[in-house]
Amino acid sequence: MxxxxxxxxxxxxxxxxxxxxxxxxxxxxxxLTAVTSSNWAQVTSPVFGTSETGTYAGAELxxxxxxxxxxxxxxxxxxxxxxxxxxxxxxxxxxxxxxxxxxxxxxxxxxxxxxxxxxxxxxxxxxxxxxxxxxxxxxxxxxxxxxxxxxxxxxxxxxxxxxxxxxxxxxxxxxxxxxxxxxxxxxxxxxxxxxxxxxxxxxxxxxTLPSTAGYVSNYVPNPVLNTKDANGNLPPAPSGFSRTTGAQxxxxxxxxxxxxxxxxxxxxxxxxxxxxxxxxxxxxxxxxxxxxxxxxxxxxxxxxxxxxxxxxxTEYKFASPAYDGNGQLTSIGATAQNQPAGYFVPLxxxxxxxxxxxxxxxxxxxxxxxxxxxxxxxxxxxxxxxxxxxxxxxxxxxxxxxxxxxxxxxxxxxxxxxxxxxxxxxxxxxxxxxxxxxxxxxxxxxxxxxxxxxxxxxxxxxxxxxxxxxxxxxxxxxxxxxxxxxxxxxxxxxxxxxxxxxxxxxxxxxxxxxxxxxxxxxxxxxxxxxxxxxxxxxxxxxxxxxxxxxxxxxxxxxxxxxxxxxxxxxxxxHAPADTSIVPAGGKPSAKITHVIRILQENKTFDSMLGNLSVHFGPYSSLTYNNADGSTFTNGQYTGVSLNTQALAQTFAAAVNYYSDSEESDAGHQFAASGTSTDYTQKTLLVKTGRGLLVNKNFEPEDYPASGYIFNNAARNGVSFKDYGAMIRIEGTDTGTSTPTTLNDPPSGQVGYPQLQADNFTITQPVVNLGDVTSTTSGLGQSYFLNLPILAVLGEKNTSGEAHLDANYPGYNFNISDQRRAKEFIADFDRMVSAGTLPQYLYIYLPNDHTGSVQAPNATAVGSSGLQQIGDGDVALGQVVQHIMNSPVYYNAATGTGSAIFMTFDDAQSSLDHIHQHRTPLLVVSPYARPGYLGKQHYVTASIVKTEELLLGLPPNNLGDLFATDLRDLFQSTYNGITASQIAFNDSVKYQPTAEGERIWKLVDKLDTSAPDRDSRRLGRLTRLSMAADDLHARAAKENRLSEAAYLAAQARLYAQAEAVVAAPKVDDDD
The missing domain is CATH 2.130.10.10 (YVTN repeat-like/Quinoprotein amine dehydrogenase)
Incomplete structure (x- = not known):
């Protein structure tokens, strides 16, 4: 002025x-005590040092x-x-x-x-x-x-x-x-x-925006966009695109x-x-x-x-639209195969x-x-x-x-x-x-x-x-x-x-x-x-x-x-009690030289670890409440989360850890930054009707002011590489269009494993009919809008290593996580050999989401939700086992090593007996406390904060600043745990029954036009499918498969599943 x-x-x-x-x-x-980059670990959650009473005494509130x-x-x-x-x-x-x-x-x-x-x-x-x-x-x-x-x-x-x-x-x-x-x-x-x-x-x-200028908010589709070709395929289109009425x-x-x-x-x-x-x-x-x-x-x-x-x-427009003489959209076009419009600062x-x-x-x-x-x-x-x-x-x-x-x-x-x-x-x-x-x-x-x-x-x-x-x-x-x-x-x-x-x-x-x-x-x-x-x-x-x-x-x-x-x-x-592994701030850890994040999808603590009450005591349960206060038992995904369970019992696991978010879009924001903007939060639950203007994870309006941990690392000279995270933006096709050639895989097969049906036993060898071994190619999705992917992901580290693996697929459930693991392992080994391994790696394994988003082409095959979760768990084991066997995991001569943080983006569509935001958090490291139950109140941002402290980075926002870090899950001395001591599971051993598959087949009637649609009904069908499998297993063991009581019980489960499908669709729970 x-x-x-x-x-x-x-x-x-x-x-x-x-x-x-x-x-x-x-x-x-x-x-207040001055907070700087050198002492910011002193800032904790306000419930730090509090305690529950009774059964859970010793756990923070x-x-x-x-x-x-x-x-x-x-x-x-x-x-x-x-x-x-x-x-x-x-x-x-x-x-x-x-x-x-x-x-x-x-x-x-x-x-x-x-x-x-x-x-x-x-x-x-x-x-x-x-x-x-x-x-x-x-x-x-x-x-x-x-x-x-x-x-x-x-x-x-x-x-x-x-x-x-x-x-x-x-x-x-x-x-x-x-x-x-x-x-x-x-x-x-x-x-x-x-x-x-x-x-x-x-x-x-x-x-008022013109309908012929490329705006995704106003277009009228020509019937050609809803017409199948000779092979029965519709023209490819992104999730959220309307082939009939368009958008106004x-x-x-x-x-x-x-x-x-x-x-x-x-x-x-x-x-x-x-x-x-x-x-x-x-x-x-x-x-x-x-x-x-x-x-x-x-x-x-x-x-x-x-x-x-x-x-x-910024503006939201199709990348390359074409219109007829009547102003109708005849083609939306796409950017180069498996590539976005670019990696640039928003226009x-x-x-x-x-x-x-x-x-x-x-x-x-x-x-x-x-x-x-x-x-x-x-x-x-x-x-x-x-x-x-x-x-x-x-x-x-x-x-x-x-x-x-x-x-x-x-x-x-x-x-x-x-x-x-x-x-x-x-x-x-x-x-x-x-x-x-x-x-x-x-x-x-x-x-x-x-x-x-x-x-x-x-x-x-x-x-x-x-x-x-x-x-x-x-x-x-x-x-x-x-x-x-x-x-x-x-x-x-x-x-x-x-x-x-x-x-x-x-x-x-x-x-x-x-x-x-x-x-x-x-x-x-x-x-x-x-x-x-x-x-x-x-x-x-x-x-x-x-x-x-x-x-x-x-x-x-x-x-x-x-x-x-x-x-x-x-x-x-609160001044940190032990800074031997996780520093107070400023300088990086003297013991941890490489930090790895593994992010999976949508699970509560109990859904993966609820069967481990011997290890976790009252923090694990398979018993839950109905609305009327009565209880029921459900194994959820514990039958296939074998690697997660093995790691959770071997290393440090947090039993009082919560997802910051209710669902995936915001969950990915919190996971990568520790915060979520007002735009993300206010558009999160009103997506229906926004068409191609919804937030799907990482649009320019989603970006926090200081960006993500990747931006924090780059501006402070810390090397990193991203595998599959933050590449899902609005206007992408993540495998729902037909044919699937634009979305990988070169093998031509749908990517998650299909198991050969014989009889119900998880001990006999099973055959994977799906593709779990082909080399991946591209990002796993097609891009139809002129929107950028986060600019820093298109840049390189000083070593010349790219910030993003361009052949690691992101959010596409047609691609097995085992194939993702194969790509990561090959890239990891190459960089270790060349001496260019970045200090920070971020690995996204999404297939355990159970989205059942499957392109209905000639080679498509069916599977069960548990098989997809099992696929993700096997991939997790492959990645962790390989890192543990590498020279960067622990160097006895220098006493340095790595820290791997494994968690889920949110806890939706599954059950928990303590709180619906509670989800697993595992720390795998030569300095992780063996078999330890972390009872402090942790949150998604706690992982981001700990990673930043280990790497010598400053706080990025109030989310990571105000979280309690994870130093309690570490110890100052080498724990002596090697990969050979862990019984890693290297194949999906879950065999669905005919009754379970019959219920899972009803998923075809849900809205699977895009990942994370209809998540709640999907979760209920998954649990009913598992209940049918469990019922079959018990009856088979007792030789009751032909009894009327057993058949009636299976009929009741199927009727419940049909009722789920008949109920009104819950809008985009993304």
Missing amino acids: QRKDFAFTLAVFAALALGSQPSVQAKPTPA FAGPNKFNDGNYFHGVIPNGRIVKPAGTSLQVGMNPLGAVLTPDGRYLITTNNDERDVGLASLQSPSNKGGYSLSVIDTATLQVISSIFENASTSTPKGFIGLQITGSGPYTVWASGGGDNKIYLYSISTDGQIAAATPASVAIAP TTFPAGSALSPDGRYLYVACNGDNSLAVIDTTSFAVVKQIAVGYFPYGVSVSKDGSKILVSNWGV TDTSGSNPKTSSLSFVSAPGGDGANASLAQSFYLGKPLDDLYQVGDTHPSATAIVRKGKIEVLYVAKANSDSLARILLNTNKVLPDFDLSPIRVKTSDGHKVTGSYPNALVASSDGTRLYVAEAGLNSVAVLDTTRPARPKLLGRIATGWYPTALALSPDDQTLYIVNAKGIGEDINPLTDFTTNPTATGVQSFSDSNFIFGTIQKVSLSGLTLDNTAVLGYNYGI
Whole structure:
């Protein structure tokens, strides 16, 4: 800001009178121990040093509600080890609430609950709350949900997203953004709070982006794209591509009303436009091009300025589209076989008068006439991107205007940079950002450590306070805006897990906070601890996606803002006790010279290790709870996880380790970085309707500000190589198109093993009919969009070794993990021989996902889910055994060696008796503690942190910084364990029965058009298939295969499986 502008502003501020506010007091934050790259291991989870009681005494607090014996169900520990003790009073609502609005009289609060999973599944604690999309109406006086409207399971409508506005003074009309339905839905709320569809029920918003310019959000397919050739094959296409109706995506998001209520302004996130709806005629009267992925909308007091935040980074277009004379898409084209468009920094639009990347669009509506609005100019709010330091952009998202007299200052949450943009609307002057960083970290490479994710704003009506939801800290920051352009941080309010929306009562005395994840999975009130004393009560009949949100009602009068307590719920400070293997920070480990990660897919601890109660005691179980509190037994995948079990019993295994994420897309983000951006989280559960705009792991909007462990390594001179991770981006075909020639394998066979059926015995040799030995070629997928893969993966180490193995397949279940292992081993040996082995290796083995995504070509063969899991387990053993037999695993002369970390990206679609986020974590190393049970509370980010400490890297974000590292799983002396001491299993020994295969065949009726679709039903069919196999085995042993009771029991299992298939499809659980 120039001095004359600043002087003018100060003069205006000096003339402003102080407004009335509740007597909120700020408690000062004492100076914390300085955190630097040299000592950052001292930062731990806040539950460090705590203990469970009874059966689990000695283990740090598990994740779950009601953990502090204070009578408050919502006071608990969440999977990432943070403590949540939300201020005020809490209430459970629907799943994944992202938006909220109060009626003008403050009597009712409405939330939009945006989760495409679990349609109709009732909450354990509050059965009136159900899964799927919904709206909840809460009586603010009693804090009770008094009415709701739910998604129709058969039509999957209505959908929703963040935008909610209200007109009328009672009865009221709610204008709800319909997200993937490309509509604004209208609802009426009676004076007694009952919600119902209004008339008209909706206003459709058509796209403005041209349908013949390559945009994936607007295209009409020519019938040729849905026509089979002479061999019965359709033209190849990416997952999410519609061959029949195409896409006409606008995806309404944030919204705002004009001051007189005449116009509703809607950010169309999928169309890069602002729609103007006349609320009297229920018609779209204007659509205005703005920036990429518009998100939030605010309107000036006089209605003449509409401000739109643009969340996105880049355009989403087909790589090489072709159209006919009627404008229909005749070919989408593809990039070079098995290769993406490239490895480059995302292409951005940041120059000129109307930048589209990470920007704010200023739309002018003279006299407040929205029908004649037009784009005036845009402001770039991002940062120049590069391959190492500024990897992800700033994500301008929520907006709010602070008004004081004639002064209006627009605040924009820059969610991916932990800051607020400020624009003085009186002069359209962009002021310096306001930094919300909760902790200062001095890093050796100079990058800023971020991860508080400010993502929702609300300003008091008198202009003296601004409240900022910080999703990464589970808090609301309170700013004093008495001087509107010069805010001061007063302190923070504790919230539930992942706050996403805020609302203030008309008198500014009460703050309502919406938390997308509430307290995590519920405790089942029907669990009988007397008959099942090892149960924690956290439900186990579903999976890690069964999470309901909450709202908080916080009285601001007399509230003490204790910044220390809120930050204390996020991290602790404890000096590391032993730095002999894992350093305190700064220098790399003196003993560990090579670090290896092995990432697999979607398993709970019990699903792989639940049969090992002799070794793990009460931390292993095969007994789980039904919804009614009764118990059942299921072996899950323990019959085929033989190598996982052998390693878990030989080396150190964590029994109190949790996935940061509920499902795969975010799971891969956490696994590679320790964090997950606001974009990833908010689009995670609303994919249906976004078409080819969904996040599939590593799009530019997914990138954390400082990138991933690969970026951290590269900017600090640490060599690395990636095998299969981070190459799945939107617009890929991962093996679902026919024929499969574009997706490997050169052998022409589907890649996972098919076992020859004879009789049920896992001891006899079996024959692999599938391809588990062919050399892999390419990345295992085809690319149809002009999107990059992370730029640093296309570069090389100083030795000349590539950062990515270009012949290691990624996310494609048609390719056996044993073939992946073969490629890794060959590459590993070559580099060891050449002396170019990188310090860090990241190996992805995805086939145990059991996706059953199988191209229906002539050579396709069937298999069971357990065979795919067995394939992954065999590959795991092959990789670990080979590394252990190599010279880099342990060098007796130097006393140096390697550390291998093995885990899963998430825990969905399987069961656990302690917590649905709990998953296996194994540490294989000459310095791992033999047979050790790690009972500290660990999380996905703990692995990232430990790897970084071993490699001498600084923290990359608040996720890895705030996690407890894994030093407890190591010892200072060589453990003496060699590969020859471990009974590695080198082939899939599981033989499915005819009954089990019959159930598994029903998987063909699920939506397997893309990996990770229909995951919950897939998991249930897998377990039923295994139950049929187990039943057969017991009957065969007792010679009862022909008995009526046995046949009836098998018939019941098959009927249950048919019921699963007949149930409504749960949308993309990716």
